[in-house]
Amino acid sequence: MSATYLGMPSFPEAAGEALHNVTLRANLRHATHTIRDKRARAVAELADWAELREAGKQIKNRTLRHLDRYLEQLETAVTEAGGTVHWAADAEEANRIVADLVKATGEREVVKVKSMATQEIGLNEALEAEGISAYETDLAELIVQLGDDRPSHILVPAIHRNRGEIRDIFAEKMANWGRPAPDGLSDSPAELAEAARLHLREKFLRAKVGISGANFMVAETGTLVVFESEGNGRMCLTLPETLISVVGIEKVVPSWRDLEVFLQTLPRSSTAERMNPYTSMWTGTADTDGPQTFHLVLLDNGRTDALADEVGRQALRCIRCSACLNVCPVYERAGGHAYGSVYPGPIGAILSPQLRGIQSEIDASLPYASTLCGACYEVCPVAIDIPEVLVHLREKVADQGGKGHRLEKAAIKAAGWVLDHPAALAAGERAASRTRKLHPKRLPGAGAWTAARELPELPAESFRDWWKKNRT
Amino acid sequence: MRVALFVTCVNDALYPATGIATVRLLERLGVEVDFPAAQTCCGQPQFNTGYRRETEPLVRRTTRAFEGYEYVVTPSGSCVAMVRDHYPKFGETSLPSRTYELTEFLVDVLGVTDVGAYFPHTVTYHPSCHGLRMLGLGDRPRKLLDAVKGLELRELPGAEECCGFGGTFAVKNAEVSAAMGRDKVRNAVSTGADVLCGADNSCLMHIDGILRRQAVPTQGVPLRALHIADILASTEEEPYV
Numbered sequence: 121m122s123a124t125y126l127g128m129p130s131f132p133e134a135a136g137e138a139l140h141n142v143t144l145r146a147n148l149r150h151a152t153h154t155i156r157d158k159r160a161r162a163v164a165e166l167a168d169w170a171e172l173r174e175a176g177k178q179i180k181n182r183t184l185r186h187l188d189r190y191l192e193q194l195e196t197a198v199t200e201a202g203g204t205v206h207w208a209a210d211a212e213e214a215n216r217i218v219a220d221l222v223k224a225t226g227e228r229e230v231v232k233v234k235s236m237a238t239q240e241i242g243l244n245e246a247l248e249a250e251g252i253s254a255y256e257t258d259l260a261e262l263i264v265q266l267g268d269d270r271p272s273h274i275l276v277p278a279i280h281r282n283r284g285e286i287r288d289i290f291a292e293k294m295a296n297w298g299r300p301a302p303d304g305l306s307d308s309p310a311e312l313a314e315a316a317r318l319h320l321r322e323k324f325l326r327a328k329v330g331i332s333g334a335n336f337m338v339a340e341t342g343t344l345v346v347f348e349s350e351g352n353g354r355m356c357l358t359l360p361e362t363l364i365s366v367v368g369i370e371k372v373v374p375s376w377r378d379l380e381v382f383l384q385t386l387p388r389s390s391t392a393e394r395m396n397p398y399t400s401m402w403t404g405t406a407d408t409d410g411p412q413t414f415h416l417v418l419l420d421n422g423r424t425d426a427l428a429d430e431v432g433r434q435a436l437r438c439i440r441c442s443a444c445l446n447v448c449p450v451y452e453r454a455g456g457h458a459y460g461s462v463y464p465g466p467i468g469a470i471l472s473p474q475l476r477g478i479q480s481e482i483d484a485s486l487p488y489a490s491t492l493c494g495a496c497y498e499v500c501p502v503a504i505d506i507p508e509v510l511v512h513l514r515e516k517v518a519d520q521g522g523k524g525h526r527l528e529k530a531a532i533k534a535a536g537w538v539l540d541h542p543a544a545l546a547a548g549e550r551a552a553s554r555t556r557k558l559h560p561k562r563l564p565g566a567g568a569w570t571a572a573r574e575l576p577e578l579p580a581e582s583f584r585d586w587w588k589k590n591r592t
Numbered sequence: 593m594r595v596a597l598f599v600t601c602v603n604d605a606l607y608p609a610t611g612i613a614t615v616r617l618l619e620r621l622g623v624e625v626d627f628p629a630a631q632t633c634c635g636q637p638q639f640n641t642g643y644r645r646e647t648e649p650l651v652r653r654t655t656r657a658f659e660g661y662e663y664v665v666t667p668s669g670s671c672v673a674m675v676r677d678h679y680p681k682f683g684e685t686s687l688p689s690r691t692y693e694l695t696e697f698l699v700d701v702l703g704v705t706d707v708g709a710y711f712p713h714t715v716t717y718h719p720s721c722h723g724l725r726m727l728g729l730g731d732r733p734r735k736l737l738d739a740v741k742g743l744e745l746r747e748l749p750g751a752e753e754c755c756g757f758g759g760t761f762a763v764k765n766a767e768v769s770a771a772m773g774r775d776k777v778r779n780a781v782s783t784g785a786d787v788l789c790g791a792d793n794s795c796l797m798h799i800d801g802i803l804r805r806q807a808v809p810t811q812g813v814p815l816r817a818l819h820i821a822d823i824l825a826s827t828e829e830e831p832y833v
Contacts, residue, residue: 491758493721514642539632568763572770573801583611
């Protein structure tokens with residue numbers, strides 16, 4: 121994934137830093153609670169939500185089972201419609217393909233509609249290295265780009281910023297990239313949006329190349345679909361002469377009929393809207409309108425590895441709605457950057473270690489970045505059992521050994537022996553109870569617990585002993 | 593009716609009072625209680641931390657310990673969730689259908705909501721995540737509390753949010769865990785209740801640990817954490833102390 125995330129510290133370390141940032145915590149708390157309450161209301165409006173959720177899960181499962189077939193069907197359909205399909209095994213290959221395509225047009229600037237896949241591969245940085253400027257046109261992505269920042273949420277990349285911070289970023293940075301922010305810009309949403317609109321309009325009208333992702337790709341017709349709420353996406357998709365779409369291979373669905381389910385579940389889960397304001401669909405090229413050249417880059421980048429894992433593959437059902445982030449108590453406190461990936465929150469904790477492997481410190485720590493409270497599973501519109509995958513990935517990390525896990529395994533084994541010998545357990549409990557007055561208030565080795573909490577007081581006798589005395 | 597008590601390792605070693613309360617409560621309701629001594633731990637801490645192989649012997653032991661009982665009752669929603677959701681992954685399918693969380697057993701099997709308890713305190717209820725989402729306990733604990741004489745139930749703001757315990761999460765991600773716990777405590781204190789009640793002593797151990805740490809510099813403890821079994825076992829003749 122993006123080079124900017126390489127060498128991240130482990131989750132507990134990064135989360136600890138986020139916790140001490142009072143503004144960040146306040147921003148996140150306010151935003152996640154607002155979205156989660158709105159989502160709950162929007163979902164409650166549909167009597168058949170459970171059926172829609174099950175249907176979405178089944179459609180995605182069926183597609184993933186026959187992914188090779190649907191991708192080939194898609195390739196044929198896109199080609200017949202006048203597009204060109206490219207296959208990219210990893211980030212490096214995808215970036216090279218896109219950079220070469222842009223260079224072939226002779227252009228040095230591209231406009232982008234918000235896309236997770238291009239964030240994942242670090243496309244903007246790769247293009248910059250080739251002397252090509254990529255301009256983000258989604259409002260939140262613009263804020264992130266101008267602020268020389270990283271996105272911290274799948275759907276609301278600048279969720280960690282408040283209005284005052286955004287005003288400062290616009291006033292300070294817009295001029296470096298194009299039209300400056302108007303003088304005396306306030307932090308009212310309308311003024312901020314207008315400043316962004318004026319700044320971006322120049323870019324839309326000038327750009328000859330647009331780059332997008334896609335929410336869905338319909339195999340039977342070769343149609344790509346983008347859901348959005350600002351209209352900037354449609355500008356990027358229709359105005360430029362050349363359109364390059366970089367899409368993960370798991371985004372394919374078999375038919376148009378399948379979209380019906382996601383047209384209902386995605387907007388309600390993500391922005392709590394009954395329907396997203398803009399749904400753009402395009403099939404290849406048309407002589408009379410829109411881009412005259414269309415390229416589709418199909419991105420693997422670890423997806424077939426995830427697909428090979430029978431438990432983990434369900435993460436590929438994800439439609440990037442971000443409902444799991446908004447409801448996650450850990451995300452709410454730790455913030456998106458602590459996850460070290462463009463995919464933060466619960467879905468990021470299972471997706472990133474699968475796409476990137478579990479060798480790095482950050483990826484090995486992500487499966488533990490959850491209390492397994494299950495709120496994410498409950499809200500997921502395609503029923504990804506995130507806690508199940510987290511535990512499955514913990515097994516892999518524990519098996520791999522590494523920092524802390526060898527010691528932990530030894531302790532678990534020792535405890536396992538005691539727990540398999542009730543007499544030894546009873547003797548241990550008795551010894552602990554007898555010496556309880558001698559125990560220090562803060563036990564060595566229990567530092568992580570006692571930094572914020574008191575230890576429970578040991579009872580005079582265990583239940584086991586009480587039972588022996590009183591009931592036998 | 594005869595049931596086996598699965599007291600759980602946390603209750604056995606740290607909260608025997610909850611086990612004793614469960615025994616007293618069930619016996620008061622005319623249930624004969626057995627305590628198979630071969631039981632130890634359901635294996636949840638090991639399983640959830642990623643030690644599946646080390647979990648297996650405990651799954652076998654727990655299943656064997658409760659062979660032959662029609663009902664196995666435990667004052668821990670979290671341990672029932674382990675048995676019900678994960679034991680089938682180890683090929684054990686008989687114990688899950690016979691294992692009941694205490695409030696579930698009282699309401700669904702015994703068919704009682706008024707257990708004849710007396711507890712003259714204001715109480716707020718925290719539904720632990722496993723009871724809430726994995727077991728779907730719903731309003732069973734509240735119905736039981738509502739029927740307790742002298743008890744005034746107060747709504748807990750953000751009740752359905754995790755307290756931050758999460759087993760080894762409390763140690764591996766101690767800072768986030770404590771931040772979540774402090775928010776839970778703040779919400780509980782805002783209700784003005786004397787008691788924060790739950791159905792899982794592991795979560796309560798974490799919440800109570802924060803409560804007592806915060807109370808240390810001030811005078812006394814404004815709020816205490818208590819297992820629902822302790823409240824339901826309390827009567828006018830033998831009140832909880």
